Amino acid sequence: MSIPIACRGWLTAFLVAAPLAAQSIPVVEKTLSNGMRLVMVERHDQPTISLGWMARVGSADERPGITGMAHLFEHMMFKGTRTIGTKDAKRDAELNDLQDKVQTQIRQEMSILRERQRRGEVADMMDPKARTPRLQQLLKDFDGLVQEQRGLVVKDEMDRIYTQAGGTGLNASTSQDRTFYIVGLPSNKLELWMWMESDRLANPVFREFYSERDVILEERRQTLESRPGGVVGEAFNAMTWAANTYHWEVIGWPSDIAQVTREQAATFFATYYAPNNLTAVLVGDFDPAKAEALAERYFGRIPANTKGVPEIITLEPAQPAEQRMIAEVETTPSFQVEYKTVSAVHKDAPALQALAGILGGSSAFMGRPGGGGGRGPSGRLNKALVLDQKVATSASASFRGQKLGGTFSLRATPAQGKTPADMEALLQTELDRVAKDGVTEAELERYKKATQVGLWNRLETNSGIRETLSSFLAVGSVQDFEGAQARFQALTRDDIQRVAKAYFPRSGKNVLITQRAAAPKAAEGPMDPDLAALPEPVRARIKAQLDTMMKLDAVALKEQLTALEGRLSAMPPQARPTVEYLMKKGRERLQKLEAK
């Protein structure tokens, strides 16, 4: 094959580019006698080690009734063991049992309330006002047990031990597919990590279980419910995934979080936290042979789950019809269309990532399996919708590949004077262009180079390597990590055109249109009929103005009324009712003030 001279410049530049990142990170993989896997990367730049272990369990392994369990579990793993976290293991265990007994009775009362809610006798079974007298007493009894246990608890002892040892970033995270427990330590503390982590796997105690459910409800409020669009996003995801267990959010449905039991947690642990379902990731200043021997001594003592881990059987059926959700959200209007595609390790995933990268802007680097896209300045969507046509203020494309499946999304925020619905055809046009004409060779080569830099960006620190490796391990294997770059470099323009044709049928569309909702009114009680007569969008603001006016003294209020009167004549007719309303209320108030 001959290469035209003109092209040789950039081709050569590309070929002498950086060595493939993943292949330059030497990964050592070992399996312990009980089936636990160790994945290790040796780096001696600094005297630190980034450590983690992953349980291959996430919210996708749950079922209705225990949604949120994988995540609740992540919290429970910090509550200690038979040794860590208590002054008196024996009494602590007794108190846990007593708490379970009271909770069993509480659940009986909750069943009664659930039935009352079902029959419409109470509006919300979680409302304190709906409690039965017996429930109220049981909650009091339970609180007594919690108080007694609190006297025995060595509060957050695990955190204290790591903190004192110079630990950084002690944390854990739960996704649909995996749960990952991490910490960074000075390099001399590897054995401490082995001790602590194998202890919490070998001897866990789920103490403070029931109060932790409250923490999670607060976490749900903070990360989902009080975020504009949070609960709409949850509903949209549930609409998109019909059968697959990605249907619910990792944090779970509130009803389930509030009712899950310690016994259910114990069963979950026995099933999914056995060593043959665990992988540890160690990156930094240590000797892998010594680490393996230590791991065998510490983690090797935990028996395997010989029954094996249940597989997720349910497959998402092909979507038979386009689905649409139109929501009012208290934020800037937006448009999104999402298609279900393939898992992160599917052979078509790199092509879908490249498609997202080229549409969204390849400066949004990949570095994870199944990640890709974004909103770069030179992405096709940004060029067309934002820069050229000026119909949107942002436009992006993304591919999200997970273990059991993936999604491909196009999003746009309409510019002033445009609606979310206007975005749909414009985004479709860009997608159709790729399906019809493909992408250019230059776009593809740039994308390939960007993926290399993107991966290197994530592989410069111990923790960056740990996170990147683990993201591949969550959906695949070390080989998937090592082969990632080669798969991208092998992509052709045909691959991208083929996936653009194959994965975007009209029946696969899930559309989310959000309109700006008026700010919810802060006032309680029935609305003043005069206020209710005003147009809905201005009510909140008028109410706020009124609240302030009502706090004025007579002199100031008079001044305000005079000022309003002066402005009235200059107002457009449609604005007058609001001012007249304010003036009416103001005069009523003034009369009262003056009567005093």
Add this chain to the structure above:
Amino acid sequence: MFARTALALILGATGALAQSIPDRPEKLAFAPVTFQIPRAAEHKARLKNGIPVYLSLAEKEASPLVRITLSWRGGSYLDPKGREGLAQLFGAQLARGGTATLSAEKLEDRLEALAASLGSSCGDTSGNLSLTVLEQDLDEGLGLMLQVLTEPAFAQDRLDLAKRQQKQGLGRRNDAVTSIASYQMPFLLYGETHFASQDPTAASLDALTREDLKAFHARLLHPSNLVVTVSGRGNRKALLAKLDAGLGALKAGAGAQVSPAVPAPTHVRKPGIYVTDKDAPQAMVQWAFPGLRRTDPDWHAALVMNQLLGASGFTSRLMKKIRSDEGLTYGVRTALGAGPHWRGDLTGSMQTKNRSVAYALRLALAEMRRMCDEAPAAEELKVIQDNLIEAFPAQWSGRQAVAARFAEEALLGWPEDWWVDFRTKVQKVTPADVRRLAQRLLHPDQLLILAVGKASEMEAGDADHAGKLAELLPLPLVRLPLRDPQTLKPLN
């Protein structure tokens, strides 16, 4: 695979025979780790025009990337009245608007061809232009960076777009309790006129022109305002030569000025409990006490006190009480501001459901009172000290972190080697010091509390833990109205 497993079994068996597992982690013994703190002098150089450069380079670095950051003193404290948002817009547009010889599109095209990223931003008192590029493309990348620094074009269409995007962003100010709190608190702390509370408005964004950005650029572009960091793969001498040939030749232009001192606020704070009404399922709570500067002789004692109170996660007293014991929040944390332009504040924040606000704050105040009443136990203090000392090397993890640390110190005007005796000073803090600093800083009568959430529920408190918000402290309870998202004028 079989061989590997068999070997593991043998190793495991012999290991188990040779050494058993102690029953408590405290019984483990650890070899000492020595960590030499990087010294500024080893990393510092000066260009021929005096610009300081902090380098952390290695020729054999696995990653082929080079990162160069040019930081400047100067930011939104220089925004003229009515032009709020100038510095921020300048920062956003510097690398986005092309240069005298390259249109914005051409610049982006070149950067994309190199898979390089060139970004810029500007905050209250400083900003930066930052390049990440493959070592093989360094010359072209550096050339583009220098062009952007010295002759940015601030293309009109890109500026218009940025203004449209920013104005759309203004519209979201009242959408979440967090964004409301982030504009309300600065007004309480710094008053209505100090730059720290002056955010852009629709009118100030409308007023900003390309000429404003150009003038702002001209005033900043003075060698005395600049600090450079370089990290990644490369040879120090070669890189310095390249920088000297380009950036080293930079001279102060006609409009260039050494950025003046940052003005301290003169606002007299009015301690109180401030409530902003917003219908949301969860409230955002923030508070602030007057703090101190990092140059204060008691700084390290204050730092340790703050870690113990609320800045070391689950090991902090507030987290243990409010999250672990009571389940009232997903997180509560405190932070100690350091200056340098004026003394910092000791601030705190948490989110909790509306009706729990009063109770959670009461618990927090009780913990603060305990800090003032009793010196901590020596063991509790030691946990905090050991953490600051043992985790110290991790703060210097990575070439980028080392170079950035020195540059940040230089930019703020702190002594370059301030961190050298950090561990020794932390070690010397005593329980009595911690109590003394708690008494010095945690004055409830100087406290500003801001709670954004459903006001009626927050003020009424929790049925299970009676106590109204107004009864929390002998401080006035003040309803603070939302502000108009476009004008930032109070909505009344």
